[in-house]
Amino acid sequence: MKARVFVTLKPGVLDPQGKAIHHALEGLGFGGVEDVRAGKLIELDLAEGTSDDEIAEMCRKLLANTVIENFRIEKMATA
C-alpha cells in the first residue's frame, strides 16, 4: 500500500521559497502567475492494513511541523 503525504505551509505563513520561485518565473517571462507556495511530497510504502490514524500520527509526530504546516494524506490504489 502506498500513501502520499503533502506537507504545505499554513495559509498566512510567509513562504520565502515560494516568493523566490515566483520571481524566477516572472524573470522567465511567465506573467500570469498570481502566487507560488512551495511544499513537500513524501511517499510512503506501507504494510497492508496500516490505518489512516497511524499515517496521520506519523504526520503529526514527524512529517509535518503543525506549528507552521498542514498535511494531507492521499492513499494510492494498489496496482
Add this chain to the structure above:
Amino acid sequence: MKSAVLVFPGSNCDRDLAVAIEAVTGRAPAMVWHRESELPEGTGLVAIPGGFSYGDYLRSGAMAARSPIMRSVADAAGKGVPVLGVCNGFQVLTEAGLLPGALMRNAGLHFVCRPVGLKVENSQSIFTSAYSPGEEVTFPVAHHDGNYQADAETLDRLEGEGRIAFRYTGEVNGSARNVAGILNGAGNVLGMMPHPERALEPAHGNTDGRRLFEGLLEAVA
C-alpha cells in the same frame, strides 16, 4: 559543574561550545553522541550545538529532535536542568516541543553570517543574569533558517511572561518581533540563533558572549 554537549551527525559547533564551557567552568563537558539514551549522571547543564544535524533533512532540527538522547534531555529539562540550544540547537528545541514556535527559512532567503546587535530583554534569567537590563551586545549569527515564527497569541505570551531573552536590534532574518532567543516557561531552557560561544575571546572580535556562560555558572553553582 558537570555539563554535556550533544553531538549529532552534522553538528559543527559542538567543539566551540565545549571550549567555551571549559574556559568558563574549568571543566570539560562530556561529549554525548545522539545515539546515547541517557545523559551522564549528575549533568548540570546540557548544551545543544549549532550545525546541520542530519543534513537539515525534512526540516532543520527535525530528525535530531527525535533522536534517542533527546528523551533524556526532555526529562532533564523537566527537572529544571539548564538546557542551552544555540542555532541548530534552538531549531532542535522547537522541533522537540521544549520551546514554542518554529524557525523558518530567512525572509531574504540568504544565509546570514555576520555579527549582529542584540538587546538583552530579560536579564533575570539564569542565562542572562550577567547582563544589564536592556543592554546591547554583539554576537555573531550564521544561519539559513533563523526566521522565528509563532502565532500572535504565543508571541504575546512570550512577551508578557518575559520569555524573550534576546531581540535583534535591527532586521536580520524576518523573525517575528525580532526574536533572537526565547526561554521556556520555567526559565531553564534557552534557545537562541546567535552564537555566544563565538564571542568569547578578544581574538573573536568581542567577548560579549562570555558573560552568558559566566552568569550561568554563577546561577547554577
